[in-house]
Amino acid sequence: MATWALPFLMGFAVSNGVLSSVVLGSSLAIRTVGFLIAVPIGGILADRLGSRRILFASGLIAAGGTVLMMHYLGANDVCAQMVFALGMFLSGAGQGACRPAYQAIVPMLVAPKNLQSANAALSLAVRATNLTGPAAATLLAATAGLNVAFVAIALLWLLSAMLPPWPQTPHTDRSPGDARRTLLNRIADDLAEGFREALRHSWFVAGLGALALVIGAGYSVTSVLLPVLSNQVYDGPVLLTGCTMALLCGAMAGALTVARWQPDYRGRWAIGGLCIYGFVPLSLLVPEHFWIPLIAYFIAGWGLELFNVIWFTAIQQEVSPDKLARVSSLDFIVSYGLAPVGLSAIGPLSVHFGATPILLAASVICIGAASLALAIPSSSYFSTETAGTPSPGRREK
Template identity: 45%
Template sequence: MSTVSSPPPLPASGASSADARRRSILRDAAFLRLWSGTTASGLATWALPYVLGLAVLDRSLTAVELGVLLAARTIGFLVAVPVSGVLADRHSRRAVVFWSCLTSAIALPVMALGVGSSPWLAAVAAGVAGAGQGACRPAYQALTAEVVDEPRRQQANAAMTLAVRVTTLIAPAVTALLAVLASTRVLLWGVGVLWLIAATVPPAGRRACAGKRPSTAVVADFAEGLREARRHPWFLAGLGALTAVIATGYSATGVVLPLVSRDRYGSEAVLAGATTAYVVGALVGAVVVARWRPGAQGWAALAGLALYGFAPLALLLPVPPAAILAAYVLAGIGIEMFNVPWFTATQREVAPDKLARVSSLDFLLSYGLAPVGLILIAPAIDAFGASVVLGACAVVCFAAPAAAALVPGTRGFSRERRQAGAIED
């Protein structure tokens, strides 16, 4: 078994875990810089497809060109994520964050030049922007473990996801207002500025692994990360459950919700209300999980993930609009009940020198399979009907977390030997 170096010491010498937990993470200047960077990157990630959608409305783009740009961004993301995981474990996580976000920052003005004049230039720029977006995800995840001491990481992860949810809630209105005052090209430059902020404001981290790593092939290094992931059955089980929920429940509701809102209720109000209810629920979930420490945290997180099953179930049944809104509130609460402990456990349990690679596997599957689900859901509805597809997706959303909970170690998102108090060399 490979030797894992000890994590960096807590910043306050002699402080107990309880004392460290009581110190507000919002008083930590290094964390505030990290929080600002992740918030800017999250807002930039959300803003790009929204701004490109506005470009379709003002006829700068056609619907086909929009699809090409979004597909190019997704391809760039998927290609960059595993490579970034390797680089962030080989080199400074802060440096990987800088260069990946800077790549996106440079790509956005190029995309602005291509929109409306050169579709191929815009598509290449979209692919590069997606690569920068994908490359920063595992690096940011690993940098969090270096900047924040372990007792406060759950609070830190909750604060970061809370910021992303708040911006997601208010950003559409702000962006729509800006679209009245500025052109699509100017808005794309603005997204580039957000990426520049994400590149420059995060602090330097403390390297959690010591010693110079031998130079090996990227594929071999990524395979080493896969072996590390296999050492944690709870991680593979949780990742499988998350991927199943995103590929089925998330995709089905994304496709069917607009149809149900139009055909069953006769307006777009249910669509807008459910989307808002989901974000509100996520805000509530992030606030709750920032402080809540259940004894069986892994099982509680998986139970939260299973709450997403109420979303396709509500769309399946002839319920009043309020029931659909309530289902989406539950789904939002549940996804943050899962996300925050999941990120925190990964940062705690995975070997520090392999954290970025394991995190890249997480993002590669959970984010990468979402478009696949969206592509397959519509043909499945045509073949089997919306009721069958929604029912199957609801079953998967409930069953996948339940099955994951049976895997050893998922009770506390920790390896069984550690849970039993054994000490590994």
């Protein structure tokens, strides 16, 4: 809730004249930088020190950053603005550090046979907070003021730090040469070790490549062009709102689907679900037929959630536990890191070529990327070790 509430709270500050749109854009960019820097560092520290310690530290860091933002919100002094930017950076860093730690702690708390159900529950919670977080923050800011809303977000981060249980976790022993290496060398070596572990799983490399292309091309195209088409055809956010809600409802339906269902050939189902997003750009070729984009978005949301839950479960089952957080951080870096590139490129490309060619190209990229991922034999199972076994989704390690 804290994660999704903050951008809307910042937007509320802009609408009330407390912040300018320029400060809002730069602040959110600083937050993203903090997120991307903290994701790999959080993964390294979670593998070395234990995921629960990183969850605790990341919650405190994000809460502290939120307090700094509240105190210096709308300040005109240069030093105060720098402290405000630091608060945004810390907020993003706390969010980024906790992501791989959350993925790595799940197998410590959940029995192997229940991993997929647990990931479905977590995914369902995330989708629910997509709605409740922004709505609650905006309502609180409108009724009690911005400072109260910022305090609430800080308290949510503190709860996130305190509430999860503390499982017994094995720590990675330091080698005798660790003390003689610089901090940067240790970070680089740990990242390289996580990268090698990721490369050991060909299905992970193929799936991550497909996911990056779907986010960078398909998701970016629809995010930029959907508001434009909504304004052009419906003279307002009617189509934008409808498609956003349809995607969210479809995602929640997908999470409920895989909460109990563990399919044979789970990789085929997951990548097939990812492939469905390729039909969303095609549906936007006929935005005047309101129900066609809505149905496409609903089915795409279902497919994306099918992919997400099975994908996270497979990573938790197949990746070595002492490298799980680092591999998860690689997943988040590629997923989130490439999205701004696509978002920044779509606008100029659509102006130069027009919306129709861009939508068609995005559809081809999404469907083609998923098809190529399935060409890797282990992608059918999301398991290198059990290729040829029809039901790795039910396998216990």
